Amino acid sequence: MITLLSHELANPEPGRATVLGRLLDVLLQEPRCRWRPCDCLVLQVDSRKATVSRTPQQIFESYLYAGAITRNADALAESFTPDGVFEAPLVPAGAAFPRRLVGREEIRSAMAAYYEQPVKSERAPNLEKSGYVLHTTADPDVFIAEIDTVFDGDGDDVAVSLVQIFRIRDGKIARLRDYFAPELMA
Template structure:
C-alpha cells in the first residue's frame, strides 16, 4: 500500500466522522461508488458518482446517524497497492431517537491516483436494520 492510499483512507474516515460531506465526496473519483453488499431492505445497494454520493449523504445518511469516534481502526496493506482494507468500530448517536450507536465495519477500498474508485462497506446489517426500525417508530 502506498502512503497516499493510507492517507486517502484516513482523510475519508475523518470526513465521515466529522460529517464533512464535501471533503468526503471530493475524495472519490467522478465515477467512484460506495456499495453495501449486506444491507436491510430499503437501503440502496450502490450509490455511484459524486452527485449521487452527495445527495445520498445530504438527504439520507447525515440525518440518520452522527459518529463521535471510530475506535480500534486498523488499515491493512494488500499485495495490490490500490486496495486498502480498513476495519473499525463506529460509535455515535442515532439522531432521530438519541439512541447510542455501535457499528462494526470492514471496508475494502480501491484507490487510484489519490481518489476512491470503489468502497465496499461491509457493515453489520442487523445494527442498521434496528436503527431503521426504531426511526420508523418515532
C-alpha cells in the same frame, strides 16, 4: 514515484520546471496541504499533470472525517473519483442508508439526503474507545480497513465492527465496499 527535496523545488533542473510549477500550483490550491519548504514530497508524475500521492492512511482518515465524523456530503464525495462507486452490500433494499451509488454526484446527493435525516440514536461514537487497522494487499491500489466503532450508551457501550475495501485511483477512492450490520447502525 519521484521524491523531491525542497532545494529541488527552489532550483529545478532544466525540463523539470514545468512539472514543478504544476506541483506548486497543486500545493497552493490544496487547503489540507501542510507542505513547508523543508519537507520532502513523494509525487506521481506524468506528462500531463503532477499529483501528490496519498497513503492509504491519509485516504482512509479523510474519508472517515468527511463521512462519519463531520457528515459532510461534499467532502465525502470529493474523496471519490468522478466515476467512483460506493457499495454497502449488506444493506437491504429500501433502507435509509444507500446500498449502491455510482459517480461522485450521486454519492454527494444521496449522502446529503441521508445526513439530513434525524439521528435515530442518542448514542455517539466514542473516538477514544474506537479503533481501526489498515491492511495493505498485493495490489498497491487496494487496501482494507478493519474498524471497531464504540458507541457510548447509558452505562452500556455498543461496539460495531465493520470492514471496508478500498480501491484507489489517482489518490481518490474509485470503489469502496462497506460491510457492516445495518441493524446495529439504526
